[in-house]
């Protein structure tokens with residue numbers, strides 16, 4: 169299937185920016201939908217990219233924006249629910265796990281059907297599981313199952329995605345789902361968060377220090393998406409994406425500290441104190457550093473355990489090869505606010 173034009177939701181984000189750049193360099197035309205054009209200003213100057221402000225939670229608007237495109241990529245995701253955001257905005261726009269990870273994918277699938285789009289790449293997350301204790305992982309798990317099953321819904325039941333497959337499989341929409349472990353690279357939130365903490369504090373009480381991750385490089389994740397786009401062997405498949413190394417959280421923090429030539433004392437918190445720390449952090453003004461939901465997610469290892477292999481070469485980049493190149497700077501979201509406050 170030759171694909172010329174791709175519509176991306178979440179294209180302004182950390183993974184999205186890299187994917188858009190890769191697609192442009194492959195000669196694709198890209199339409200990025202964003203809630204605020206300002207968010208995607210880094211993409212506006214790219215030659216074959218159009219950035220459009222849109223309410224992605226409005227199915228009819230999605231259908232309009234998908235018209236004339238050959239494929240849709242849904243990268244929209246949130247790690248924390250934004251319950252404290254502007255109350256005049258709908259929950260979906262502020263950030264609500266169910267709205268963003270379940271309802272939005274459902275609308276995307278429907279809008280693909282309405283607009284005649286036949287290719288969909290969907291971003292889930294390693295550990296996504298409809299019965300996880302973590303609401304993030306639960307909503308991601310329901311969302312990915314829905315997308316996998318939902319080629320064309322065959323029911324008027326609004327809960328068709330929860331109530332089982334009352335629809336025709338694989339009719340019209342070729343779906344590929346990706347489940348990366350934590351993603352690293354310039355502008356990542358995860359390792360840059362620890363870089364900020366390591367710079368600020370000589371002693372670091374660390375929740376869930378033994379939680380295991382298999383970090384994967386953002387350029388590799390984007391390449392997996394780009395290489396899958398026109399590859400029919402990926403249709404109907406779900407791929408876990410991991411890097412070459414497995415690390416505990418403590419090892420990751422030590423790697424970050426080492427790259428920054430810092431030597432913090434790490435206090436390993438046990439389960440009870442880890443939970444209490446996560447709970448206390450929920451009261452921090454602004455974006456929380458950690459929540460009880462993150463604590464629950466970290467109770468299970470976030471590492472690849474088999475699963476289908478990509479039908480093309482995927483040689484993931486080592487964390488150690490990339491981390492020192494970007495961890496000294498801070499170009500994460502919210503950087504300008506932090507710089508202002510630091511003055």
Ligand SMILES: NC(=O)c1ccc[n+]([C@@H]2O[C@H](COP(=O)([O-])OP(=O)(O)OC[C@H]3O[C@@H](n4cnc5c(N)ncnc54)[C@H](OP(=O)(O)O)[C@@H]3O)[C@@H](O)[C@H]2O)c1
Pocket residue numbers: 177178179180181182183184201202203204207208224243244245246247260261262263264268291292293294347348349350351352357358
């Ligand atoms: N980063 C990781 O380590 C990691 C690991 C596993 C899975 N993932 C998944 O990968 C995807 C991309 O992650 P990322 O790190 O690139 O995230 P990101 O930088 O936070 O970007 C997320 C994008 O989603 C859009 N978005 C956020 N909240 C929204 C809402 N309430 N309604 C509509 N759109 C919203 C934003 O678009 P606008 O602001 O432009 O509207 C933004 O471009 C997500 O689905 C995430 O769950 C990430």
